[in-house]
Amino acid sequence: MTDDPFVAHRSLLFTVAYEMLGSAADAEDVVQEAWLRWAGAEQGEVHDPRAYLVRVVTHQALNRLRSLSRRREAYVGEWLPEPVLTSRDVAEDAELAESVSIAMLTVLETLGPVERAVFVLREVFDMPYDEIARAVGKTPVAVRQVAHRAREHVSARRPRMKLDRAAQEAVVEKFLAAMANGDVGGMLEALAPDVVLVADGGGMVPAARRPVAGAERVVALLSRAAKLPGFTISAVWLNGMLGARIDVAGVTTAVSLAVEDGRITRIYGIANPLKLKGLEAPAELRR
Secondary structure, eight states, rough: OOSSSHHHHHHHHHHHHHHHHHHHHHHHHHHHHHHHHHSSGGGGSSHHHHHHHHHHHHHHHHHHHHHHHHHTTOOOSSOOOOOOOOOGGGGGGGHHHHHOOOOHHHHHTTOOHHHHHHIIIIITOOOOHHHHHHHOOOOHHHHHHHHHHHHHHHHHOOOOOOSOHHHHHHHHHHHHHHHHHHHHHHHHHEEEEEEEEEETTTTTTTOOOOOOOOOHHHHHHHHHHTSTTTTTEEEEETTTTEEEEEETTTTEEEEEEEEEETTTEEEEOOOGGGGGGGGSSSSOOOO
């Protein structure tokens, strides 16, 4: 292992920033800012480099979150997090895989900046309350209260992905095969009746501006896309879970799926080209 604490903890720092921001590009910027702070610090006086670096990343991510929230208010259509390619190994840590899933990151978008930071640091990274307090500029008592509110908020909205990993993958594989083969019946069988499809084109490429609800409507939409020239679909690991990459008519879409009770309940399609740089190489995510 390297002697440089920043290099040793870089994957952790990226994961913290990514979970707070839902943007791989912004997370990379925050990590770079943290490196500059680290390079200029009196490193010999830092007793706990990991805690110090997480604190720096949290500060930077909170500042960025506040500016991003204003930018997202003017976003065209539905806003979804940026997907990242991951190795299958990320799925071995079930809690990490769920926490970085597109479904969970979408839920985290409904939290305020400080609530999101506290939730991520406590629930995902199991940081002590006093460390979180220093990172977000609040007292430990206040952080406990924020954590409780955030936990209840997320619990009421998070997907109930109770299946084991193999069962989830089997449902996704079945759906992707049905879509590739134009098997409408197979697609319907894999979807929950009340499935919802959310697409994010950012106004840059064609995409549904509002969520599409209901299995028949979703299948009709996807079936039309599958008939367009140059349609290809391939399985990829996105955010710690099996998903898909669809290419059609010059547009690439990263597809993430949430499975509950043996059926797909949510389909997230990210087609905004500015959000697909995370498909170029796997991200290293770590707790």
